[in-house]
Amino acid sequence: MSFLVFLKSFLFIRDKDLNSNFDQYIYQVTGGTIQMGVIETIKRQEREKGLQKGLQTGLEKGKADGKREEAIAIALEFKKMGLPIADIAKGTGLSVEEIEKLS
Numbered sequence: 001m002s003f004l005v006f007l008k009s010f011l012f013i014r015d016k017d018l019n020s021n022f023d024q025y026i027y028q029v030t031g032g033t034i035q036m037g038v039i040e041t042i043k044r045q046e047r048e049k050g051l052q053k054g055l056q057t058g059l060e061k062g063k064a065d066g067k068r069e070e071a072i073a074i075a076l077e078f079k080k081m082g083l084p085i086a087d088i089a090k091g092t093g094l095s096v097e098e099i100e101k102l103s
Contacts, residue, residue, distance in 0.1 A: 076102045 031044065071092040078088045079102055089096045 072098075072102065075099050 071094055075088050075092045075094050075098075078091070079085070079099060085096055085099050088094070088099050092099075
């Protein structure tokens with residue numbers, strides 16, 4: 001996409017509609033400024049990709065941690081109720097060793 005900004009500096013498109021569409025697309029891609037250079041555009045795009053990847057990774061880790069905490073809480077309650085540890089492990093996905101350590 002940053003290549004489009006570079007091209008816009010050197011190309012003239014005779015078709016008014018095509019030129020207008022091209023300008024609008026570049027305006028969207030560059031965040032509203034055609035004056036943004038190629039390097040700045042690339043940096044901004046890569047930063048945005050990094051932020052999105054970081055957010056996605058954080059969300060996935062948070063969900064996994066939450067599911068694990070829930071499984072531990074359930075296992076602890078079942079253990080207090082006197083259910084067999086093997087059954088608790090089977091139902092929660094925790095290992096027998098993990099359940100035995102719960103108090």
